[in-house]
Amino acid sequence: MEPECKRRKTGTGALLSWDVVPVLSPEQCQDVELLEAYAAPIFNKRETSRLVKELATVCPLAGLPHIKRVRACPDKLSPHPLEVLICLADHKAHQEVPSLDMLLAGAGPIDSSSLGRPFLVRIAARPPLTRQQFEKASRHWPTSFHEDKQVTVALRGDLFTEERKTRMQTYMELAIQAAVAGQAQGMEAVGAVLVEPDSGSVLTVGHDCRYGPSPLLHAVMVCIDLAAHGQGGGTYKYKDYLACRFVRAVSGVHPTAEEGGHEELPYICTGYDLYVTREPCVMCAMALVHSRIRRVFFGVPTPDGALGSRYKIHTQKDLNHHYEVFRGVMAHECEQLSNRTAGTF
Amino acid sequence: MGTEGGGSHEAVFHPSTQEIELWMQKAFDMAKNALDNGEVPVGCLMVYNNNILGRGRNEVNETKNATRHAEMVAIDQVLDWCRHNNKDPADVFRSTVLYVTVEPCIMCAGALRLLNIALVVYGCKNERFGGCGSVLNIPADHLPHTGAPFKCISGYRSEEAVELLKMFYKQENPNAPKSKVRK
Numbered sequence: 001m002e003p004e005c006k007r008r009k010t011g012t013g014a015l016l017s018w019d020v021v022p023v024l025s026p027e028q029c030q031d032v033e034l035l036e037a038y039a040a041p042i043f044n045k046r047e048t049s050r051l052v053k054e055l056a057t058v059c060p061l062a063g064l065p066h067i068k069r070v071r072a073c074p075d076k077l078s079p080h081p082l083e084v085l086i087c088l089a090d091h092k093a094h095q096e097v098p099s100l101d102m103l104l105a106g107a108g109p110i111d112s113s114s115l116g117r118p119f120l121v122r123i124a125a126r127p128p129l130t131r132q133q134f135e136k137a138s139r140h141w142p143t144s145f146h147e148d149k150q151v152t153v154a155l156r157g158d159l160f161t162e163e164r165k166t167r168m169q170t171y172m173e174l175a176i177q178a179a180v181a182g183q184a185q186g187m188e189a190v191g192a193v194l195v196e197p198d199s200g201s202v203l204t205v206g207h208d209c210r211y212g213p214s215p216l217l218h219a220v221m222v223c224i225d226l227a228a229h230g231q232g233g234g235t236y237k238y239k240d241y242l243a244c245r246f247v248r249a250v251s252g253v254h255p256t257a258e259e260g261g262h263e264e265l266p267y268i269c270t271g272y273d274l275y276v277t278r279e280p281c282v283m284c285a286m287a288l289v290h291s292r293i294r295r296v297f298f299g300v301p302t303p304d305g306a307l308g309s310r311y312k313i314h315t316q317k318d319l320n321h322h323y324e325v326f327r328g329v330m331a332h333e334c335e336q337l338s339n340r341t342a343g344t345f
Numbered sequence: 346m347g348t349e350g351g352g353s354h355e356a357v358f359h360p361s362t363q364e365i366e367l368w369m370q371k372a373f374d375m376a377k378n379a380l381d382n383g384e385v386p387v388g389c390l391m392v393y394n395n396n397i398l399g400r401g402r403n404e405v406n407e408t409k410n411a412t413r414h415a416e417m418v419a420i421d422q423v424l425d426w427c428r429h430n431n432k433d434p435a436d437v438f439r440s441t442v443l444y445v446t447v448e449p450c451i452m453c454a455g456a457l458r459l460l461n462i463a464l465v466v467y468g469c470k471n472e473r474f475g476g477c478g479s480v481l482n483i484p485a486d487h488l489p490h491t492g493a494p495f496k497c498i499s500g501y502r503s504e505e506a507v508e509l510l511k512m513f514y515k516q517e518n519p520n521a522p523k524s525k526v527r528k
């Protein structure tokens with residue numbers, strides 16, 4: 001295993017053999033939920049805007065602002081090119097579609113003379129968040145879509161250039177080296193690196209120390225504490241663990257620099273990126289929320305992992321800080337590290 | 346090392362009402378003391394065989410480390426005690442109860458679970474970060490690689506705990522946005 005790992009590392013000019021995959025929120029990943037609704041053809045095209053206006057009053061589609069009221073008839077040969085949504089359906093499979101009069105009974109004043117016989121359609125229950133959801137929803141009924149370009153690009157795997165990926169690889173290689181050094185001292189083979197992304201500077205390098213000063217000193221906690229050391233704080237000592245080190249302080253304005261009482265909040269990782277060889281546990285993932293990390297890149301998932309596997313702490317609703325997560329950086333090498341350890345996270 | 350639970354993995358603690366009152370009174374005293382000193386009014390203690398092995402208060406500011414919540418500080422004191430008394434932390438935590446005025450956050454709940462703590466008794470809910478039922482339920486969730494599930498007893502002198510937090514954030518900065526709450 002070792003020699004192959006080394007060979008890969010030396011091939012700097014070679015194509016990078018791994019992909020960076022965004023770990024999206026459950027809402028972004030979920031399947032498109034569909035609701036049943038009744039639609040009807042519009043006989044007289046010129047009546048369309050009046051019908052839309054009147055239907056909006058007598059049959060508002062509450063909670064469905066993303067749904068377009070009118071669509072072009074999918075059957076291009078139809079004599080009536082437009083169709084309009086009447087209302088949501090409470091439809092059972094064996095039932096016949098009610099007549100227009102039944103649907104509009106008691107709804108309010110509306111001239112429905114230019115509407116045809118209603119039929120059943122399906123519409124998306126929620127606004128689409130990804131292009132994939134949008135395409136799927138649109139196959140049933142048109143919906144609006146406010147595209148997050150970055151998510152689309154990330155899902156295509158094109159968010160990072162080869163140059164950026166090469167840089168990621170150098171950070172992850174540092175994390176892997178730290179993991180190996182930690183393992184040589186009896187720790188789990190997990191390493192992490194904290195990076196200031198604008199300058200590209202490495203701030204701290206840490207490895208797992210759970211069999212050292214504290215069983216809670218996972219590699220991520222070490223990196224956070226080392227960053228605190230760099231600011232004149234910190235809690236644990238790492239002199240027995242030479243691979244755990246504070247590399248450099250970032251000059252310039254830092255969010256913790258603000259002096260004065262309780263206003264001085266040590267959101268020590270604001271704006272920083274963390275590279276870690278395997279998916280963090282729930283304690284570490286939440287520690288990164290408290291520290292205000294910007295992005296996390298990890299190599300391989302873990303069974304109880306909190307950034308995609310068991311939880312998605314980085315997109316957890318109700319929390320006051322969220323961060324971006326990508327997996328897959330040097331996945332093969334990180335996988336080999338994980339195989340070297342029998343322990344869990 | 347005879348403990349009430351006999352040191353077994355399944356040891357479930359049932360402290361008496363008097364015990365809970367006694368230890369929670371101490372936790373509230375700590376929280377009030379913290380408030381008087383301008384610190385986050387959260388008190389917590391780790392009790393093992395009727396001995397207090399750890400007392401924590403938030404050390405986020407002095408360590409410049411946003412993870413130094415009261416629980417994490419108290420955990421380190423228990424670990425120090427284990428070192429000095431040549432005890433296995435795994436055995437000790439399995440017979441230790443945490444008394445804390447506010448529900449532990451998701452991070453601390455994860456830490457407590459990794460250490461196989463026996464029981465957590467807490468005061469008020471932590472709607473923002475709570476990891477023992479409010480935002481997530483770390484002690485009860487299926488996490489086969491993250492220590493052992495633990496029991497919680499919640500709601501003890503809850504209004505009082507909330508009141509202390511309110512007083513702190515009022516004196517801290519009347520205009521401070523809610524996001525400044527860091528417990």
Ligand SMILES: [Zn+2]
Pocket residue numbers: 218220280281282283284285345
């Ligand atoms: Zn961890």
Ligand SMILES: [Zn+2]
Pocket residue numbers: 414416449450451452453454528
């Ligand atoms: Zn906490």
